Amino acid sequence: MATTASTPLGVDNELALRMYRQMVRIRAFEEAANELYRGAKMPGLTHLYIGQEAVAVGACEALRRDDFITSTHRGHGHCLAKGADVNRMFAELLGKGAGYCRGKGGSMHIADFENGNLGANAIVGGSAGIATGAAQSAKMRGTDQVVVCFFGEGALGQGLVYEVMNMAALWKLPVVYLCENNQYNEYTHYSETTAGEVVARAAGFGIPGEEVDGQDVLAVNQCVRRAVARGREGGGPTFVVANTYRFHGHHVGDVDRAYYRTKDEEEDWKTNRDPITRLGARLVDAALASPEQLESVANEAREEIAAGVRFALDAPFPAASEVTDDVYA
Amino acid sequence: MATTASTPLGVDNELALRMYRQMVRIRAFEEAANELYRGAKMPGLTHLYIGQEAVAVGACEALRRDDFITSTHRGHGHCLAKGADVNRMFAELLGKGAGYCRGKGGSMHIADFENGNLGANAIVGGSAGIATGAAQSAKMRGTDQVVVCFFGEGALGQGLVYEVMNMAALWKLPVVYLCENNQYNEYTHYSETTAGEVVARAAGFGIPGEEVDGQDVLAVNQCVRRAVARGREGGGPTFVVANTYRFHGHHVGDVDRAYYRTKDEEEDWKTNRDPITRLGARLVDAALASPEQLESVANEAREEIAAGVRFALDAPFPAASEVTDDVYA
């Protein structure tokens, strides 16, 4: 997984292709999730990651399998990028027994123990403590695991984030605070809720901050790789701000968005800053892939996703009696 | 109260003398409080402000009577500096009906509505919201009141502080966050609990920070005056860090301190950085007061305090039936 400057894109070719495939899988997953909602096949609501794929993929491809992540209400992308299985994810979204959480968690609580995903979280900023504690645990247990804590820029409103940053800095914990600034806290532009410069938020705690183009998966990967290396070597936490955009609504039901953002703005991001199109173009330019090859990656993804949807639709619900299981260990 | 550069100390002579007197009154008050504790005449514990007098006095002398402050568990100095009556304060410390809170609050909850003291607070950082809300209220009500929010450097551990700083900055609220860095969070040096530079803590929220010698009442006054003017004129919040030291224990019962700080360190501060001695020397040097005059200020203060103690000792306890009063308005 080492970065090689001699490769045309500045990263290992295999890695670049893998990141492309991962982004495409996430996109297809989310489109299917939206369809499940619109077809009234998914209980509740869900928050789509479409548009932000480069962040999860760039970051998770900088991690080992035994490294940890914590995720958010917009967590499918993180989960897939960290290695989760499509079938078990869809099953969870539909509340089926075969889901990652046996149907008890749903979209907002997907966790994947085997791949180090400590869980999505429906409390904004709520996983910052868990991430930092996992980093402290790694240090105490003497492993060299690193943790990436994903959160939206809205979480910068939560005091908890600063409390744990302080401790991470004090104790040089191996954690990367990865703020995905997708410009909106629900239906409010972040500039109305966030004073000062986003990237400056960690400096007061002695934590270096770095801003990165969240639509450029290669840049995200490089940036997070540096932060992870720092953490692994005992250098302590890093704050990374990835500027990005959610192409869809805050959640699947948020379809009339004109009152808080313009169609033009949406179109601009979709047309000019789609992370998948961008990497695709670069792969083709660098002759690392042909358009046909990319299309076949997309087809494979669509098939995998379609199979996952079928699996989940066919899977049985948990038995009603399971409701009292798992309250206590 | 305007600052005049032509005066020998750079501030109005009257003001300088008044600040001297106020610091002396606080010192005498606290010494009496300590005696009350040691004589088993005061219920519970209390946290002495001795050593930090220049901060409260310098700051409150930059305020109007109708400006607000919020205070802390170490709050007697703030309360006196904002204009409170000694008798009612001692009465509160002893749980008497004549106290500011009719005996219900005690040392940690003294509040003084008439002089804009919104209350001491026994939750570290707990008053940061109240202070910021009072500032928002001043703005909404169209007054030009300003709020000074006093807190110890330990409160920088509380997430609430950052949440409200963000809002104060966003909405340009007239509040001064005044961090009294007396070096210790209880029995732990602040450097063990506080990453980065203290004064940098507000910059990430777009709030200017300024550090001041908390043992120099003139410097504190100048600094807070600038911050208050900024707030009053609609310029928004300021973060001020006053470096200071508590000469006594964390609370009156904390007498064996060797395990967390040296006698040498204490002696150094007491000998070389006593805010009262310092201002006294400058007043004498500038021929604004003679040593005899200063001594008579001290005597007056001691008399006032002694009378206050007598008042409080003689005052009756509240009737037991008052226990159910004041729960609801």
Added chain:
Amino acid sequence: MSTLETQAPSGTRVITQSQAVNEALAEELRRDSTVYIIGEDVAEAGTPFKVMSGLVEEFGPERVIDSPISEPGITGLALGAAMTGMRPVVDIMFGDFLTLIMDQLVNQAAKIRYMSGGHFKAPLTVRTTLGATRRSAAQHSQSLHAWVAHVPGLKVALPATPADAKGLMKAAIRDDNPVVIFEDKMNFATKGPVPDDDDLVLPLGVADVKREGEDVTIVATSSMVYVALEAADLLAGDGISAEVVDPRTLVPLDRDGLIRSAQKTGRVVVVDEGHQSYGASAELAATIAAGAFWELDAPVQRAGALDVPIPFSPVLEDQTVPTGESVYELAKGLVR
């Protein structure tokens, strides 16, 4: 007064609970310039549930304030404002986020009047939600009103109908104490008649008999009132006459009103959507069991949410909340 008809009696309009709350807020914003709203996405979005639609348009962004995602912070700000002359309404989007504001609410707002010996007051309203079955899983489905009711200095209102929602909201805003008002988010679209009265202020502390009966009393809070009425219908089919009593506020609590009904019927089921153990149903049951001890013919039964975090999967979630059927069974078991 039974307010559960959807036909409008004269002098009333049938509107949704959401509209009722909207009207209450608008009317209070109009009549008192110190009233304002602060919360996440309350302005242009009118809250994610659209309860506040139109308010920012009428009252402007200075009085309907979109905040950062800082529940502790906005609660603290509101308290400071309340102590200095304003009457804030804090919107906490989901009742589950009360976890974040407990310090500001409990250690600060609830106690400031008492700790200051009556010198300060905190006329502060916290508007939030309770209730499960929205398939929102464990962090968006809790009913945490029992915590708040346990804290002296706070008042707690749980409106079940549009009229109660309006009348209690207006009362909360005008009250000089911190009041936490819980709306069941499953009921925003529930309709009912609301008196044409822009001064519809309900007294806090008065229970409401939602249906009169003789054989068994069902004490029910918030949307559990509808569950209780459903159970009462089923019981009627068996010739059992059930009285449904809604305390409407947990603090102050109309203990006499509850005990009176229990003394009349001699049999009581308490239904509340909080978790059953150590929940509001325990206080209501204990109060009735002691207060109507000599008149009770059977033990007081309780039905609360199952003592499990609320699961996502519909088949599981549906097990957790009392239903008309389950309450019917409980009540029937008492009457025998």
Added chain:
Amino acid sequence: MSTLETQAPSGTRVITQSQAVNEALAEELRRDSTVYIIGEDVAEAGTPFKVMSGLVEEFGPERVIDSPISEPGITGLALGAAMTGMRPVVDIMFGDFLTLIMDQLVNQAAKIRYMSGGHFKAPLTVRTTLGATRRSAAQHSQSLHAWVAHVPGLKVALPATPADAKGLMKAAIRDDNPVVIFEDKMNFATKGPVPDDDDLVLPLGVADVKREGEDVTIVATSSMVYVALEAADLLAGDGISAEVVDPRTLVPLDRDGLIRSAQKTGRVVVVDEGHQSYGASAELAATIAAGAFWELDAPVQRAGALDVPIPFSPVLEDQTVPTGESVYELAKGLVR
């Protein structure tokens, strides 16, 4: 087993509650390298109450960690550590600061096992205090255990004696779930016999009869056990034999144990230092009133803290907490 003697029976030592907790922590730190302590001033200071004196000297600052004043933060950190192989003990200096950690405790720690379908566990102990009468006023005197007990996924222990404090602390640390253990800060110096057993692990969920009796049952938690015993002595003077039952843990709750005693005596007083309304006493009373309905000869009485913020002034504060005398009066009123 009555553990209230201060004479040491053979195989026991008489030590203070504070020493008992210290021993429990030291023993668990010694036997399991994944156990560690985090909190404010826990290391060199050994906590402001000196409960942890000597621990940092033996186990080092890596395992007895002084933290910033960040209650939510340290609880969150501990949870993350617990989920990944450690067994943290979080020290929350005063129970009043639970207000600050409710989100991490309730929305995160309590639910992670359930939400993850059993894939994660959170072996986390929160050690904190309850109790008034230290003249510490409203923000340092609360007994908030009822809140915690209301949350499925959390366990709650309330030791009354040194032996229970030791045995429950060790059980909490070894338990694979989040356990919140409340110590009454007025009892740190209280002495009692503790078995010479470095494997003194009490089962969670087993009530303890602190005194046997026939005529009336006093159910008492935490230091209210001493109040109950005092009342029992006074009652004995009147020829009334009182049984004192200590649930020891609120979750799990030994409902059968409580009901059994109530069935035997037919009269019950519940004493708990939380505020009376919507407090733990309500659950205990409601459980007993329903479970022993047919055997009860009188209504179940409750004695909790007065429903007011705890005042500073001694003359006022002394009104707020049940006393031996006040419980004696209540119990006597039942027996007539």
